[in-house]
Structures are given as C-alpha cells and as structure tokens.
Amino acid sequence: MLHKPLDAIFPSPPDGLDPFALDPERVPEHVAVIMDGNGRWAKKRALNRLKGHKAGIEAVRETIRCASDAGVRYLTIYSFSTENWKRPEEEVVGLMDLFAKTMLAEVDGLHEEHVRVRTIGDISALPEETRAAFDEAWEKTKDNDGMTLLVAVNYGSRQEMLRAVQACMREAVIAAEETGAIPQVDERMFERGLYTADIPDPDLVIRTSGEMRVSNFLLWQMAYSEFYCTDVLWPDFNRYDFLRALLDYQSRDRRFGAVQS
Structure with a gap:
C-alpha cells in the first residue's frame, strides 16, 4: 500500500518513465539490494574508495525513503560482507566509523517515518562503537510498525x-x-x-554497477527471487532507478517452478 501518492514519491520522472505505470497492489513485499560500485565511482573521480562509500549514503537514504513510501514492507541492504574484512585496513576502519556515524545521524529520521531498523549478520565482531550504534537504532525503533530495514553487516x-x-x-x-x-x-x-x-524471502533482488553475481548474499532466501541488474553505480542510484526496478519486477510472471496455466 502506498504511503504517499505516486506523483509525490516520483515528482520529476525523466522522459519515458511513467510512475503511474506502477501498480500499488503489486509492489514487492521484500526488496534486497546489493549496493555495488562505490569504489568505481570514486576511482572515476580520482578519489579514494572511502569517498565513494560516503557518496553512497545519499543513495541509501533515498532508497529507504522511496521504498517505504512505495509500500515495501522489508528492505535489506548489503552493507558489509564477511569477505570485506580482506579489504585494506584503512578502508575497513573508515567503513566501521561511517556505519556508526551514519546510523546515529539517521535513526531519529527513520524513527519518525516508523521504520524499524535491525541487523542481520554477526555484529559481535564489529568495533564497539559501531555495534553500539546498531544496538541503539534497534532499541529506538523496534516497536515501529512501518517498513523493516535490515542492514546486512558482517553477513555471509x-x-x-x-x-x-x-x-x-x-x-x-x-x-x-x-x-x-x-x-x-x-x-x-x-x-x-x-x-x-x-x-519473508525477498521478492526482488537489485544489484547495481553491472555486476552479475550474488556475492554470498541470501543464498537460501533468494531461491525464487526476481533479479534486476543495472549498470548504474551505487552513489548514482536514485528513486527513478528504484522505480525502473519495480516496474521491471511487475513485468515478470512469477510461477515458482509451476507450469503456466
């Protein structure tokens, strides 16, 4: 169920993209996102990778807001995998600090939107400050009845x-x-x-930056998920890219292995 009118969620669509083509009754219940391309976005601009991760925060913010407004009940974002510990120490330390600061900065706004924030993954391995920020977000929002935001962190x-x-x-x-x-x-x-x-298992899995792999993400849960891959790098992903993914999803005939009648 839409929480805002379509023209309020998508106020300035690019030519050829019609928000009113979206069927509010067929919005996926659970959308999972593999947010990829922060490093390449930074490299194209001669910036370090952490700058790319920081730039990706706005895409996270817009995707959360848009998904909630469009009636998505569960949104899972793949923030940090168990394999990401292999990255350079400076990048990992910067990411953990970024997670903590971003979560603390955003939690009040998410709470006001009735979003419930929880993590999936082994957060016991995270630095204390980062773990505390996620714990605080859960405690503040756990009784909310709006969209559930699942942050996959140290997840494999x-x-x-x-x-x-x-x-x-x-x-x-x-x-x-x-x-x-x-x-x-x-x-x-x-x-x-x-x-x-x-x-519930994800209905739709979105992957950005043109990659075509699942990267050890929700392997059991995505057995019958629909996939949408886009060449857009994550920091450039916006609500209209999200709309394209929703419209593509609604064009699919989901049979879950059954023969079409």
Whole structure:
C-alpha cells in the first residue's frame, strides 16, 4: 500500500518513465539490494574508495525513503560482507566509523517515518562503537510498525547456513535427550536458525554497477527471487532507478517452478 501518492514519491520522472505505470497492489513485499560500485565511482573521480562509500549514503537514504513510501514492507541492504574484512585496513576502519556515524545521524529520521531498523549478520565482531550504534537504532525503533530495514553487516550466507545447521543439530540433540527420538530436519526447522527466520524471502533482488553475481548474499532466501541488474553505480542510484526496478519486477510472471496455466 502506498504511503504517499505516486506523483509525490516520483515528482520529476525523466522522459519515458511513467510512475503511474506502477501498480500499488503489486509492489514487492521484500526488496534486497546489493549496493555495488562505490569504489568505481570514486576511482572515476580520482578519489579514494572511502569517498565513494560516503557518496553512497545519499543513495541509501533515498532508497529507504522511496521504498517505504512505495509500500515495501522489508528492505535489506548489503552493507558489509564477511569477505570485506580482506579489504585494506584503512578502508575497513573508515567503513566501521561511517556505519556508526551514519546510523546515529539517521535513526531519529527513520524513527519518525516508523521504520524499524535491525541487523542481520554477526555484529559481535564489529568495533564497539559501531555495534553500539546498531544496538541503539534497534532499541529506538523496534516497536515501529512501518517498513523493516535490515542492514546486512558482517553477513555471509554460507556462514549463516552453517549457523542454521548447527542450530538444527542442537535442537535435534535436545529433542533426542527428551524423547529418545531424533527429529527429522525439514525446511522450517532449518529456517529457524537463519537471521531472517521471521522475515519473508525477498521478492526482488537489485544489484547495481553491472555486476552479475550474488556475492554470498541470501543464498537460501533468494531461491525464487526476481533479479534486476543495472549498470548504474551505487552513489548514482536514485528513486527513478528504484522505480525502473519495480516496474521491471511487475513485468515478470512469477510461477515458482509451476507450469503456466
């Protein structure tokens, strides 16, 4: 359900892009975004990579606002993967500081928009200041009833699935001790061990910067997600690029493996 009229969400569309082509009843419930291209954006301008990450903040801000206004119920943004620790120390330290400062600066505005902020990933490995900022955002917004913003930070899908397997093993051992029988592991049992246990799978996955890979992101959850890839570098991604992704999504025929009738 739209939270604002379409012409208010998309007030100045470029030629050839019609916001009124968007069907408010078919907006995806859950959109996940692989935000790629900050480094290339900076390199094109002879800037260091951290400048590119800082430039990407406005794209994050606009995407959150636009998704919420358009009626998206869950927005997941891939902010920092478990593999990103391999980047130069200066960049990693700068990113952690940027996460903390940005979260603290934005949380009041997100709260006013009724957005609920939570993380997925192992935040125990983050610096204390960064972890505290995310914890503060969760505490402030956890009772909100608007869009849920999931920030994937120190997240890796393979690691998440191993974590889920370990949870299944613990559950099976406890059940065997109590009943003498080992329970059958099924999808529901496995999914209880995922960070997204209470979140619907993403309907739409957006990747920017022209890359065509999933980068260890939501591998279990995106089994039947629709993909939208754009050459736009993340700092240049705006609400009209988001609209293009939504319109492309609505042009798809989602059958989830069934034969079309």
